[in-house]
Amino acid sequence: MTAAYKKLLKCVACVRDMTDFEPDIALVLGSGLGGFAEEIEIAATVDYAQIEGFPQSTVEGHKGRFVFGTLDGVKLVAMQGRVHYYEGYEISDVVLPTRLMKLLGAKVLFLTNASGGINPDFHAGDFMMMTDHISSFIPNPLRGENIAELGTRFPDMSSVYDRDLQDMIRKTARDLQISLREGVYVQLTGPSFESPAEIRMCKTLGADAVGMSTVCEAIAANHAGMKICGISCVANLAAGISPTPLTHAEVQESAAKAAPKFKALVAEVIRRIGKTQ
DSSP, X not given: OOHHHHHHHHHHHHHHTTOOOOOSEEEEEOTTOGXXXXXXXXXXXXXXXXXXXXXXXXXXXXXXXXXXXXXXXXXXXXXXXXXXXXGTOOHHHHTHHHHHHHHTTOOEEEEEEEEEEOSTTOOTTOEEEEEEEEOTTSOOTTOSSOOTTTOOSSOXXXXXXXXXXXXXXXXXXXXXXXXXXXXXXXXXXXXXXXXXXXXXXXXXXXXXXXXXXXXXXXHHHHHTTOEEEEEEEEEEEOBTTBSSOOOHHHHHHHHHHHHHHHHXXXXXXXXXXXXXX
């Protein structure tokens, strides 16, 4: 048993001392979407600080707790505030919450975030469903001794974002008359925003949106056998595309404006996923 797995099991035991709730869906709430927890009929909440050894979210706007409950009968756990690599944590700690939600029972991981738009057709406030990602600029969370209890040493990555879930998201967006973009998301380390030259590089590599989270979580979830889907809110145009300097306040403001439609889309997708479980 690896040290990382021992730590994970301790965190699971700590949560289990506070709640025996078993979710079917794990939801990571990105910037501007923390208020989604208000849509949940809450059964229990667990602050990250209550979990021994658990990494703490330090970013403004990220509350730092798990919310367990139901949405129209669908059992889920939502992360109000994720942990980022740029906060100084080891990459194994950044994905610890994802692995924890898996061991608590979640079979599906629904990722959300706020991103910078690279695709010239994108606009601030657009929603982009992730169809693939680029992870080359961050440490791989599977590096080191493999946690065999979770998955294989060399997991396949040819279809990380479940195609059936993608089809469901497309149909849901059409039914709600919400415009939905699709594309490739690239994770860079942050916390500084990207330079114009780095954005040109990402565009050349095929990325449509850029951010500082999500991909490492998807890799860990894929390793652990979870079904994964993800939607990114394009909160701003990336450096060199945007005519003004980038700020975190701008990201928060844009994400907040898009939040009502974002919440409606995410909630309906969760309802529909629940019917397939």
